[in-house]
């Protein structure tokens with residue numbers, strides 16, 4: 600059976616992959632996340648997920664039988680791709696742009712064995728209640744928004760802004776577990792559903 604590697608520095612992705620009972624090893628895959636000119640949001644997250652998987656695979660060198668998983672999450676509002684905020688002003692601008700309305704969260708996952716690379720992209724819609732400048736400022740100072748796409752975490756304090764979700768909760772957190780399990784199955788890597796209940 601192929602061994603699974605997760606090309607990610609994200610603790611959320613590690614937790615979500617652990618949740619579906621598949622053994623894996625973390626490998627580093629730092630890549631340039633700048634969008635290309637006129638790149639669509641779906642093309643962007645799929646390209647980055649593939650690039651992370653490929654970079655992780657390259658970092659393994661000659662390891663045989665390795666499958667490497669990469670993922671990317673972006674928040675989309677008014678056609679704009681929001682990555683991680685670069686500073687406080689950027690973080691506050693993001694939260695205020697998301698305030699009182701719905702936005703899209705796209706997460707792509709890519710899996711490669713060095714021969715082929717398959718991807719899945721999951722779109723979810725998140726509705727935020729109105730957020731005041733004071734709340735946005737105090738949320739920024741919690742330290743939570745800094746390393747999150749769109750400057751918030753649905754799994755953390757940011758949940759107080761979330762009035763609705765239509766889509767995949769795990770995809771918003773960073774790894775769509777349903778689609779990831781299906782992708783792993785296609786590469787011969789079983790998850791919990793292949794185990795017998797005791």
Ligand SMILES: Cc1cn([C@H]2C[C@H](O)[C@@H](COP(=O)(O)OP(=O)(O)OP(=O)(O)O)O2)c(=O)[nH]c1=O
Pocket residue numbers: 606607608609611612632651670671672673674683704746747748749751752753754771772773
């Ligand atoms: C919208 C949202 C994003 N996020 C996180 C998921 C991702 O870790 C991060 C988006 O940045 P990414 O560039 O997708 O991932 P990353 O840099 O954290 O990790 P990797 O090494 O795999 O590239 O935002 C949350 O944790 N909660 C949320 O509600």
